[in-house]
Amino acid sequence: GSSLLTGPEGLMAKERENLKRLKCLRRYRQRYGVEALLHRQLKERRMLATDGTAQQAHTTRSSQRCLAFVDDVRCSNQSLPMTRHCFTHICQDANQTLFKPCQGSEEVPCNKPVPVSLSEDPCCPLHLRLPPQMYVPEQVLAVPEELEAAPTDLYLSAAELQPTESLPLEFSD
Secondary structure (H helix, E strand, O other), X not given: OHXXXXXXXXXXXXXXXXXXXXXXXXXXXXXXXXXXXXXXXXXXXXXXXXXHHHHHHXXXXXXXXXXXXXXXXXXXXXXXXXXXXXXXXXXHXXXXXXXXXXXXXXXXXXXXXXXXXXXXXXXOOOOOOOOOOOOOOOOOOOOOHHHHOOOHHHOOOOOOOOOOOOOOOOOOO
């Protein structure tokens, strides 16, 4: 848009004034001359005063590859943000505190990285120890065969269930 506004032809006085203000606003926060030189020197002193390794960790790009070597071959995976290792090799970084290797079990050792949680020994989903079962299903009681083959003469017929006395029924509105 600025190339269209640079030519004086066709611009009215108000448009030229607006163009001048726009150009001033573009350069408003930029430093020039001695101020720019002093600002750059201050930034360099701050960089030297801070720890260089911490500064490098914050400036790493997400496109960097993992620094781990497996059988003399460099890992081709992308590193995690702000680290130098991928998820598989993050436990090789001695400075990180977010992941621990899974302890596994006695039969099957495991070294997969798992996030540190509130538990003392974090495990991967394969080696997660479940708490004891709180619900115990009820045992089905075996019905004796004598009860199953009960005689039918114990049951009353419909005629025997009829009341012997007739009681008055009261209805209310």
